[in-house]
Amino acid sequence: MKKSMLPDYKLIEIQILASGDILQIPVYTFQGKKEGKKVYIQANLHGAEIVGNAVIYELIEFFSTLNNEDINGEIILVPMCNPIGVNQRNLFFSTGRYSPYDGLNWNRIFWDYSHENINIDDFVRENMNFSKQDIQANFFDNILNKFQEKQNNINHRRGVSFSEHYRNILQSLSLSANYIIDIHSSSVSSIDYLYCFDYRQKSADYFLLDYAILMNKYDGNAFDEAFLNPWLILEKKLSQAGRNLIFDVESWTLELGSGMRVNEESVKKGFKGIINYLSAKKILNLEVVLPEKSTKFIPKNTIKSYYAIQGGIIRHRLKEGTKVKEGDMLYQILSFSKGSKMPFIIDIESADEGIIFDVSTNDTVNQGEYILGIFPHV
Template sequence: MTPDYQLIEIQTLASGDTLQIPVYTFQGKTGNKKAYIQANLHGAEIVGNAVIYELITFLNSLNSDEVQGEIVLIPMCNPTGVNQRNLFFSTGRYSPYDGNNWNRIFWDYSHENVNIDDFVRKNINLSKQEIQANFLKDILNKFQEKLDKINPYRGVSFSEDYRNILQSLSLNANYVIDIHSSSVSSIDYLYCFDYRQKSADYFLLDYGILMNKYDGNAFDEAFLNPWLVLEKKLSQARRNITFDVEAWTLELGSGMKVNEESVKKGFKGIINYLSAKKMLNLELITPEQKTKLIPKNTIKSYYAPQGGIIRHRLKEGTKIQRGDVLYNILSFLKTSITPTIIEIESADEGIIYDVSTNDTVNQGEYILGIFPHG
């Protein structure tokens, strides 16, 4: 099947050029669900573009009756970030206009002055499908109100305009998948929200981080949080419902690199997830083991106790016990005639899930993170 292809303008430049994002939409013959998948929101995190290429190629080989509903794919979703460079290094994590993290700018309906308790009272006796449709209608109406209030002469900041474009494409989706890569060297894992743990296994990844506290207006959080708030309030009213709405961030590989093994894992996991959600008429792969979900507040981070040169650091994916030497610091402190080496032992047992890529560190800089056992 052939996708609908369009280019959406996101910014005109002083040079007269225009930045655009490509949107590939695959529409099945039947089905009314929608999956939205984007990549490269942070400029250096490029693996997702290769994953989306593989998805486009695969979906092109299917017939329209093998797809149920609508699948929207956006590679290179942030050309401003993608094109940012310092010497040989990609940056693109923060907006050059206001310094905001590109993944902390998104609009959350539940943060508006809305009365979700009143919505529950009015809809408590309706079917699950009717409640979901009515709540989505309220979200879209409030979002449109915000767009309508934009004065064309005053305009809005680029960050706000950009986020409005991405959310106008995604707010009505059932499933949102935001593909990232670690800023450092990392294993492949995902971010999972509470009450959505059962679906995590479909991505066929060994590890995931269970979100138990939200950092702010990240893309996946802003999309799903209103639905989680509604579910909680319905539960308090003795109506237990989990809506057919999910959001995921996949962390595949490392920044500035395309790890082909991460591409394969991402592609295979997304296809399997869409099959599990009945959007692809394909045989479901049963995972060999469940995804081990690590509560975010239990992750252990290690920082340099003093400055120096890192040597003999263990790699990501290494299983460790308490007392294992994680790395050495070669230090040239001016207070000592002889350079010294400090061995840093693990205070935890588990698996190293990411490590920094710079072997020169100042005191207090991040070295590595551990998913603990337990």
């Protein structure tokens, strides 16, 4: 008789409040019978982006029906990874995108090994003739040792900012992983897509999503960027030295659904895609589903954003997923301009051909506020 397995469960304390209450994050770990690779999955880094919690619930339920022979290595799942952001409110509206302590975007605070005073060229020279597996293991050791060194050097009488303390907790769980998956939702209303880094495009297909934004310029110390950036630099430097290696290390951000909502169709897509990805990476001993069509990659710098040319009320805006041609009407602005006795309508036509991938959720706008974005046809 097949026995199901339960995850190892623990709570990690992240903040003691002035009231004496303690904020904690839950961590669920499934350990396979065989040692192997490690995957880290988190959700809800931004407070209003809640759909990933439902995805992780479905993953936990599914993994609990397996036994440890079905899993190779280790799977770590962290739902509700940012309780401060989750609990931020203005009236009925979730916010939680920026830290109330320093104003930083919760997803721009993470530590990047390559930003330290290190010389990756020296590492390449010292490891050039080693096997791919040994180079990967040695570089992992360097990253983890530097991270631990920074933790050891914290002066506990002075303390650190909450942003640094918080990032250290999440990265202590994730930096040793082979694969990280950070589940987000659009801040507005959006189709489902993912962010992909260069030289990792082949793996994107396993998530079974139609679109991926190909990162060609980094915004800053985002969770996925900070994890993978040192490895991309190492690969580039090895290539320049004559060895073309792509390491078995990947990071992904899934954008599923819209803020403040749990779109069940997005949950299904996220769950199915993650299971398939983990199967393709041999974390799960399950059959891999081959996508009916390959993921379409959208270079980030080709996305066209539309902003309100003046304030007013949005009417007849096209929905996300709509294909448009240049000249098609995208939306109207109803204006009660103080300079006109009568209200009037402004038609806004598309300047581009493509697909509307996200739209703002507020139909009242000021001039210069975001309205929608368009992917080009690929």
